[in-house]
Structures are given as C-alpha cells and as structure tokens.
Amino acid sequence: MRGFWLGLFVAILSPAVGLAGQAPDDDPRVRALGFGDFNYLVTERDRQEGFRMGQMVGHVIADIDERFTFFGEVSLTARDDKYSIEVERANVRFDFADEFKISVGRFHTPIGYWNTAFHHGSWLQTSVARPEMIKFGSRFIPTHFVGLIAEGGLPTTPLGLGYSVGIGNGRAANIARAGDAGDVNDRRAWVARVRSRPISIVGLEFGATFYSDRLLAPDLSEANERIYALHAVLDRDAPEILAEYAHVTHDPVTGSANFPGSDAYYVQFGYRLQGRLRSLKPYVRVEQVVVPSGDDVFAPLTLNYDGVVVGIRYDPGVFLALRLEYRYEQFEGLEKTNSLYAQASFVLSGS
C-alpha cells in the first residue's frame, strides 16, 4: 500500500520532474514524501458527519544538479462527487550559498510560521487541522504564492538570522487562490519575512512578515492589501508553543478612506508526556479572527471566528499519528457549536 501511494504521487509529478527512474545507482536523485489523513467527525455544525477522507499529498524533491533543486507537491482532496487534484507547489531553486538562494514557481507564501512549516503535512502538526486564519482555502492569509522568492540566512551567527523576499502575482480574483494564470492587475504582490532561529535552542524561532498586494474587492473595486504578521514558536515536543498574529488592512485605491484593519491570532500549547506515556501529546489552542464591518474585502466573507481546541495526539509508531480533538467554536452569524474529531494521519518517505 505504501508503495502504491508513493508510486502514484511520483507518477503524477514525474512529467514535471523529468528525472524519475533516471537516478544513478549510488545516489537516488528523486525523493518522495507522502502525507495523508482519515477523519471521523461528530458536530453540531451544519456539516456532514461521519467518516471523511482527508487530503492525500505527494511531495517530490529532485536534485537537478548540485545547485538546482525541484520541489513539487500535489494534493488529492475528497469532494462530494470527485477528488480534486491541485498543484500545491512546484518550484525550482538555485542555491548560490547559504546566504542567497533564488526560486521561481508556486510556493507556500512565507507569511508567519504554520503556513510554510506544516501546511498540507498534517502528520507534522500536533493538531487535527490548521488554525482558522490559515485554514484550507484560507481567505484571511494568502496561503499560496506564484512568483520569485529569494531566501537565505546567516546560519553561523548566534541568532540564526534568515530572510525570504518574494515578488509575485498575489491573490487571484477569487482571493482564496493564488494567481496561477497571471496577475489580476498590473500591481505585483511582494512579501518580506525575517526570522531568527537561535542555534543554541533547537526549535525556537521568531519572525516578522510584511506582505503587500493590490486585489479585487467583492464589489470589483480595487483595494491595496497589506499584511503585518508576527510569530514566535518553540517547535518541539515538550513543550511546544506556537503563536502567530496577523493584521490585515484594505484601503481602496480610489478615495482617501482608511478602513480599520482585521486581526487574527492563535496560540497553541502542547506537551509530550514523559516515560511510559511519551506516545501521548495533549494540546490546546485558542484562536480568533476579528473582521470589522468596515473591511470591504473581508466583511462580506463572514470570517469572524472564535475557537478553542483541546486534543491529544497519540503516536503508536514513528510515522503514524492518531488524534482526538474537541472544538468549541463560533463562526460569524452562527451559534456556538461543539465538535469532536478523530483522525489518523501518516507520512511515507522513500527514494
């Protein structure tokens, strides 16, 4: 079964890679990761309950040569009537040095932490799903980015400073999507993120991001979007602390009105138990999305949200995680609801 999924994902991606099966015997040049999850849902929300297929994600990395690397990612997502296939990432990177690498293609937008650290890799994260501000199909944060990204760092400095700077198409007319087929206007989006990973504390990272774009509001007028994001994480098992905050402003291109900004944050705390219970990792997350009525881009999308998530992750083996998660949530315009999720997620790796 494991071989089937890996084979499927590599087969999907291999036309783009062009290298599958051509690796020299002594050094396989195409590597694959597969992520997947299966879920069971009981909820007071107006959603279908029962067993739910999660996403199946194939990730391929290919050394084109010593300095060129291809990264590709394809997802299969269960719908009511079919599976949808999506190219999540496809980019080629040239490594000049640790201080400077440049890539072109489709990326996870380097805003904050979770979006690039976990994203479709559900097995990697502690909880069942992402926070609402960067959820699947997020409209609050543009989760994908098509364009050019330069990145690098100063790994030999005690603070482990790093950066990502990108220019791209920004959001599409449907603001949940990236502009895969071109920009919707003549103003490119750009993003800049700086972060610090102090080498003396593995897993610790602080960062700040600025993102700017011009987009189409639901009334088809144009607005300038700016996102200011901060993150502070200790991404380890005991304890795990993840915190992100984002402030988004939308200002009309015509006129002088300055609309109030929208805010979102989450704070997640987890702790892997010790000794005989070390397979267990309880966690809790508090999160909120606040969109004022004056935000002409976000307000019509009813994004306001309050949520508390409590769960436990159980790792019966290295590459399998089982989770049981309770959520107490309130979506905009709806009553507070209780939900219970059970999930099995896994990762496959191979060459």
Next chain:
Amino acid sequence: MIGAAGPMVSTVDAQTTEAVAIVVHPEVAIDDLSFDDLRSIFLAERQHWQDRSRITLLVRAAIAPERDLILTEIYGMSEDRYRQYWIAKMFRSEVASGPKIVFSTDMLRDLVTVIPGSIGFVPVSEVGSDLKVIRIDGMLPGDEGYPLN
C-alpha cells in the same frame, strides 16, 4: 534517507558510549569548528562550506551508540523527533534530502574520504590516520571539556 521505524526512546548510555570524533573530507579547508557551527551543520541550517561547496552529512544508522550521543548532544532530540525533524526539513523545501545513512564505521570511513565536502562522526577508537579529525571549540576527543566525550 530517513530509515525505518526505530525505538521510541533514545538509549544513550554513558557506560558504553565512548567519545565521538568529528571527521571531514580531507580537502575540507577547516580544522576547527565552534560547537554552535557544528550544530548548525548537523541541523542543516548551514549547508555550504566557506568556499560554497555543499556539505554532505553522513550519519550512522539507528542503534549505533555514537548516533545516540550525537542526537542527545547536538540535536537534543529523541530518535522519533530526529526523524520528524528531517521529514519536516524536506517538506519545507529547506533541504533536498536528509543525511546519508551509513551502516558501519568502515562505510563512513570510505565515504568521508571520497565524497567532497562530507562530514561525519566516528567513535574515537575507530579514528585512523586516514581520517581528518577537526577540533570542536579548539578541543579534540579526550580533552577536558570536549563536548562529545
């Protein structure tokens, strides 16, 4: 590549784990690393030597006592967390692959002398004249204060 499932708990045993020497390809133009530099290399935060050549990390397969020492002292991780770390690194497009896994000291000795830019570790008793050992914070294995004793 990340290997098969292993024990859930790291098994460093001070009684049976001897000091570990850090060895590099003979043409790597470096004789001394700070412990932080060494950690940044093993964490793949640093992936190139100063001459911009790529660093190839060689790591013993699970069960080797010296691997447990490296996981404890450099990574500060359990075996499980170590594997998750490298999968996450690849998923985040921060590396093209995990460390090359070597299954014996002899295999490591062979590879570190033929792969340009490679770095690995061996028990100090296995160090021969064919290996280039580098100092950590100015110290060699056995010196008082050497971090991988």
